[in-house]
Amino acid sequence: MSLKTLSSQMLPAIESELQKQVARLDQSRTAIYHEMLTYHMGWTGQGAGPEATGKRIRPLMVLLCTAAAGGSDGIDPHNWQPALPAAASVELVHNFSLAHDDIQDNSEKRRGRPTLWTKWGIPQSINAGDGLFVLSNLAVTDLAESYPAEIALRAARVLHETCLNLTRGQYMDISYEKRPDLNEEDYWPMISGKTAALLAGCCQMGAILGGAERQAEAAYRDFGLALGLAFQVQDDILGIWGDEALTGKSAASDLLEGKKSLPVLYGLGKNGPFAERWKSGPITSTDVEVVAKMLADEGAGGYAHDKSREWTDKALDSLAKAEPKGEAGAALSELADKLLGRKA
Amino acid sequence: MSLKTLSSQMLPAIESELQKQVARLDQSRTAIYHEMLTYHMGWTGQGAGPEATGKRIRPLMVLLCTAAAGGSDGIDPHNWQPALPAAASVELVHNFSLAHDDIQDNSEKRRGRPTLWTKWGIPQSINAGDGLFVLSNLAVTDLAESYPAEIALRAARVLHETCLNLTRGQYMDISYEKRPDLNEEDYWPMISGKTAALLAGCCQMGAILGGAERQAEAAYRDFGLALGLAFQVQDDILGIWGDEALTGKSAASDLLEGKKSLPVLYGLGKNGPFAERWKSGPITSTDVEVVAKMLADEGAGGYAHDKSREWTDKALDSLAKAEPKGEAGAALSELADKLLGRKA
Numbered sequence: 167m168s169l170k171t172l173s174s175q176m177l178p179a180i181e182s183e184l185q186k187q188v189a190r191l192d193q194s195r196t197a198i199y200h201e202m203l204t205y206h207m208g209w210t211g212q213g214a215g216p217e218a219t220g221k222r223i224r225p226l227m228v229l230l231c232t233a234a235a236g237g238s239d240g241i242d243p244h245n246w247q248p249a250l251p252a253a254a255s256v257e258l259v260h261n262f263s264l265a266h267d268d269i270q271d272n273s274e275k276r277r278g279r280p281t282l283w284t285k286w287g288i289p290q291s292i293n294a295g296d297g298l299f300v301l302s303n304l305a306v307t308d309l310a311e312s313y314p315a316e317i318a319l320r321a322a323r324v325l326h327e328t329c330l331n332l333t334r335g336q337y338m339d340i341s342y343e344k345r346p347d348l349n350e351e352d353y354w355p356m357i358s359g360k361t362a363a364l365l366a367g368c369c370q371m372g373a374i375l376g377g378a379e380r381q382a383e384a385a386y387r388d389f390g391l392a393l394g395l396a397f398q399v400q401d402d403i404l405g406i407w408g409d410e411a412l413t414g415k416s417a418a419s420d421l422l423e424g425k426k427s428l429p430v431l432y433g434l435g436k437n438g439p440f441a442e443r444w445k446s447g448p449i450t451s452t453d454v455e456v457v458a459k460m461l462a463d464e465g466a467g468g469y470a471h472d473k474s475r476e477w478t479d480k481a482l483d484s485l486a487k488a489e490p491k492g493e494a495g496a497a498l499s500e501l502a503d504k505l506l507g508r509k510a
Numbered sequence: 511m512s513l514k515t516l517s518s519q520m521l522p523a524i525e526s527e528l529q530k531q532v533a534r535l536d537q538s539r540t541a542i543y544h545e546m547l548t549y550h551m552g553w554t555g556q557g558a559g560p561e562a563t564g565k566r567i568r569p570l571m572v573l574l575c576t577a578a579a580g581g582s583d584g585i586d587p588h589n590w591q592p593a594l595p596a597a598a599s600v601e602l603v604h605n606f607s608l609a610h611d612d613i614q615d616n617s618e619k620r621r622g623r624p625t626l627w628t629k630w631g632i633p634q635s636i637n638a639g640d641g642l643f644v645l646s647n648l649a650v651t652d653l654a655e656s657y658p659a660e661i662a663l664r665a666a667r668v669l670h671e672t673c674l675n676l677t678r679g680q681y682m683d684i685s686y687e688k689r690p691d692l693n694e695e696d697y698w699p700m701i702s703g704k705t706a707a708l709l710a711g712c713c714q715m716g717a718i719l720g721g722a723e724r725q726a727e728a729a730y731r732d733f734g735l736a737l738g739l740a741f742q743v744q745d746d747i748l749g750i751w752g753d754e755a756l757t758g759k760s761a762a763s764d765l766l767e768g769k770k771s772l773p774v775l776y777g778l779g780k781n782g783p784f785a786e787r788w789k790s791g792p793i794t795s796t797d798v799e800v801v802a803k804m805l806a807d808e809g810a811g812g813y814a815h816d817k818s819r820e821w822t823d824k825a826l827d828s829l830a831k832a833e834p835k836g837e838a839g840a841a842l843s844e845l846a847d848k849l850l851g852r853k854a
Binding site: 310319340 | 534535539540542543610613614615632633634636637639640641643644645647648651654658659660662663666667670671673674677678680681682684685699
C-alpha cells in the first residue's frame, strides 16, 4: 500500500480528531473564541479548505511511525487509530506556535489568508494561541483511553519537552533579529528548536505508541530531527534561489526580509562582497537578484546543498536503524523521500 | 500546628521546587530567556524578593489539600512533599497567565515592578509566557516519580482542564471591554474562568494526590471554586470602596479603569444615575469619589457583600463536606478564613 493510499485513510481521520478536540470550545459563551480556532485551523471563514489547513505532515508522521513501529500490516487501521489523539496534539502545537509566531513576526498573511491577529486583534490572538496549546495538552491525555497510563504519560512528556525546545528556538529566532554577530554555530540550535524538534517529537511519539524498543525509539527520533534539519536547509535554499511557482513565495524573499538563514550566515562568515553589501543596509527588490548571485558565487548555495545532503543521509540512516515495518514503513520512507527530494 | 508553622515549611519547599522547574532553561544559549522567567517569578532583577514573588497562595493550597486529604498528621512532610511538582505547576500556570495578561491589558507594572513586555518587548514576552506554560506541563508529569502513572495523569488532566477554563475566562474578559450590553449573568462565567478555576484546580489536584475519595475530591474542588468567587467579589468591592493602605492600590481605581466588576454590572442593571454617568464617558479622578458614592447609594456595595457572603458560606460548607483531616485540615480552614475575612 502506497503513501497515497495510507494518507487517504489517515488524513480524514486526523481532521476529524482535530475537530473533536477543538469542539471543546464550541459553547455559546465562547462561540467567537471557537470561531477563531476553526478559522486558524483552516476549516471556516474566507479561504477555508485544503489550502488553508496545510498538509498535516506532522500528524501524518505520528501515525505512520506508530504503524511502522507497531505492526507489519499497515492495512489494519487498528494499528494507528488509537494514536489519533497524539497526532492531533502535535498539529495543535504546530498551530499554536504559528498563531503566536504571526504576532511576534508581525505577519499579516498565513497561507494566503489574513492572520488571526489582523482579524481579531493581538490580545484575543495571544489567548487563541494559548487555547490551541491547552487543547494539545488535553488531546495527549486522551491517549489514556487506549494505552496504559505509563505510555500516555511518556508520550505527553515527549510532547512537553518538544514544546520547551520550540520556545527555546523561538527565543533564539527573535533575539537573532537584533544581533549583527551571528554565525553558523548560532544557526543549528535555533533551527533544531524551531523546525526539527517538532518532527523529532512526532516520530518519537509514534514510536512509543507503536511499542518500539528504546533503541528503535531513539532512531525514530533521530530520523525526525535530521529530516527536519534537512528540510529547513532546503527551505533556506528555496528562500533565496528557489522556484517561485513551486514554493508559492517569490525567490529571494528571504533576502528582502533580512532572514538570517544558513546561506546568509555562511556568506557573512566569508566576509566578502556579500557580507559588505548585507551590512550596508536592507536589500531591496532592485538589487536582490545581484545579491543572490553574489551569495551563490561565494559558494553559499553549494555549501547549503552539502549540508542538506548530510542531514538527508543521516535521516535515511536513522530510518534504516529504526527498521520500520510493513506497508507503513514503506510509506514512511516514501514520505521522507518526498520531503527530502524537493526541487531545490 | 498552625497555618503559620505549616506555611513556614511549605513555602521554602515550593520556592525551591519552582526554581528547579525553571532551571530547565538555565543554559548558555537561553540565558536571557531564563533571566526573563526568574525576573517574572520575582527572584532576580530590580525589586526581587517576597514582594515580587506574590504570596504563592495557589501552590500552598495544593499542598494543604494534599496533606488534609491524605493523612491526619500534618507534621509529617512526607504527606505533602511528593505533591511539590503539582504545587509548582499551578504557580507556573498562574505566572504564565499573568505574563500574557500584562501584554493583553497593556499593563506596565506588576507588583510594583516593570512588566516583562516593557523590559523585553512583546514578542519575547509572549514566548516567555509560553515557556512558563510548558514548564507547568513538565512539572505536572514529574508527579510520576512519586505517584502511580494513573494518578499523575489524573492530576495533569485537571491542570489542563483548568487552563482551558482560564483561556475561556480570558476570552470573555477581553471581549467584554468593548461590549456595552453586559449584565450580571455575564460576570459569573468570566470570573469563574479567570479567578476561581485555578483555585478549584489547586484544591482538586491536592485532593487527588492526597488520595481522597471521588466525593471528597468533588467537595475540595467546590471549596476552591467558591473560595475563588468569594475572593474575587471581595476584590471587586475593595477596587471601588477599598482601603488603599490595605490593598496597595488606590480605592476606586477599578472605576477609573472602567472595569466591569460585579458592583458596576449591578449598577448598570439598575439603570439609575450611576448607569447614566457610566455611559456618558470615562470616569476621572475628579469625579470618582462622587460616582463611587452614587453606586453605593444604589445598593451595589450591599449587593456585592451579600454575594460574597453567599460564596463564603458555600466554600465553608464544601470544606466541611471534604472533611479535611488533622493539622493540615485546620490550617486549610485557617487559610480560608484569612482569605475570606479580608477587611472590605
